[in-house]
Amino acid sequence: MLDENEQTGCAPLQGREAKSILIVDDEAIIRDLCARALKDYHVLEAQNGEEALKFFERGGIDVILTDIMMPKLNGIELLKRVKELDPTLVVIVMTGYAEKEVILNALKEDADDFIPKPLNLLQLKTSVQKALEKKALKEEVANLKSLDRLKTNFLSLISHKFRTPITTISLFLQNLAGGVYDPTEPLFNNNVRLIHAESCYLAQLVSDLLVFTQVMDTGGSLKQEPCNLRNIISVLVTESAEAARKPRVSKQLELEAIPLMLLDRPKISFAIKQILDNAFKFSADVGTVAISLKAMDNEALLVVRDNGIGIAKKDQAKIFEKFYQVDHQQTGQIRGFGLGLFYAREFIKLHGGSIAIKSEPGHGTEVVITLPLANP
Numbered sequence: 001m002l003d004e005n006e007q008t009g010c011a012p013l014q015g016r017e018a019k020s021i022l023i024v025d026d027e028a029i030i031r032d033l034c035a036r037a038l039k040d041y042h043v044l045e046a047q048n049g050e051e052a053l054k055f056f057e058r059g060g061i062d063v064i065l066t067d068i069m070m071p072k073l074n075g076i077e078l079l080k081r082v083k084e085l086d087p088t089l090v091v092i093v094m095t096g097y098a099e100k101e102v103i104l105n106a107l108k109e110d111a112d113d114f115i116p117k118p119l120n121l122l123q124l125k126t127s128v129q130k131a132l133e134k135k136a137l138k139e140e141v142a143n144l145k146s147l148d149r150l151k152t153n154f155l156s157l158i159s160h161k162f163r164t165p166i167t168t169i170s171l172f173l174q175n176l177a178g179g180v181y182d183p184t185e186p187l188f189n190n191n192v193r194l195i196h197a198e199s200c201y202l203a204q205l206v207s208d209l210l211v212f213t214q215v216m217d218t219g220g221s222l223k224q225e226p227c228n229l230r231n232i233i234s235v236l237v238t239e240s241a242e243a244a245r246k247p248r249v250s251k252q253l254e255l256e257a258i259p260l261m262l263l264d265r266p267k268i269s270f271a272i273k274q275i276l277d278n279a280f281k282f283s284a285d286v287g288t289v290a291i292s293l294k295a296m297d298n299e300a301l302l303v304v305r306d307n308g309i310g311i312a313k314k315d316q317a318k319i320f321e322k323f324y325q326v327d328h329q330q331t332g333q334i335r336g337f338g339l340g341l342f343y344a345r346e347f348i349k350l351h352g353g354s355i356a357i358k359s360e361p362g363h364g365t366e367v368v369i370t371l372p373l374a375n376p
Helices: 004-008 028-037 049-057 075-085 100-108 121-177 186-218 229-239 265-281 340-350
Strands: 020-024 042-046 063-067 090-095 113-116 225-227 249-255 261-263 287-296 299-306 354-359 365-372
Touching (some): 121 186, 225 265, 229 261, 229 287, 265 299, 265 365
Parallel strands (some): 020 042, 090 113, 249 287
16 A cells, blocks of 8 residues: 555655656556556556646646546546646556557647556556656757747847836936926926836836846755744735735735744745735735635645736746746736746745646636645
């Protein structure tokens, strides 16, 4: 039998760096045999496709090993859905069916490998290892190819973001020097306030750039210390500039006392701040942001829910990409650099946690962050 951590899908903290294998089969004995053969990995189990999707939505899955014929959601449909969300995910199909149509359908949906039933456990271990090596190579090649593109995009983005406020300030000063404005007119004072706002925004852009530079310099290292996550969240809510801009958006906090956790305080604060700020930023002028924290199944569970404008389904798979910003009004003038959520997810993953987003346009967004509890 699997130990308690494996049965619940929660690996010990020291095993979090191992690759995660999700075994999906409606036969418990098959799942158990596969789990034993793959004991060197972090193994999770699901008895059908719907349950597997829930595991996948929590993040952190490297390989899905799935049967074809299952109740509720079969293996082909599961393969199709997860590949739409993460094309680099490795999916190995187990099947006792030799029909050509089944194999072709799986290939059409980009299955990475096939293992016939009855299973050969040595073949199973070899297939998983080769699939992971293939995935690593594909990701490395993709990263190398995208490096120059990312640099170009970043420089272009910075230029665009700075150009708008600089142009606005420059035009105002030119008009002022040319005697276009009469300082005694109400319009003059209104323009002065607008220019002051643009100057503050420009200063904020510079500050954000410095933060992202520091974030990128630290890379994947963690400097952990005992932290009170409840206090960190309370301070972030109190100090949120986005919350201050929405005084009619009420805050509902249900923060339970949980044990001290080993965290990199700056990184985890940065990650949570992005989520909190977005909840207020994309709320209407009147609304509610609900924030809850509790311990569940050896994990800290943080949920941030708003009733704002929501995120379209086509955007949900992209919001964690570098430089991507949801532009609801198609103006091209969304403020910020589109890096906050990317680094938020990276920092949460570094802590062995996961982040998932559920949203519906016009009905708000729910963000769920899980972090492993550990005694400091």
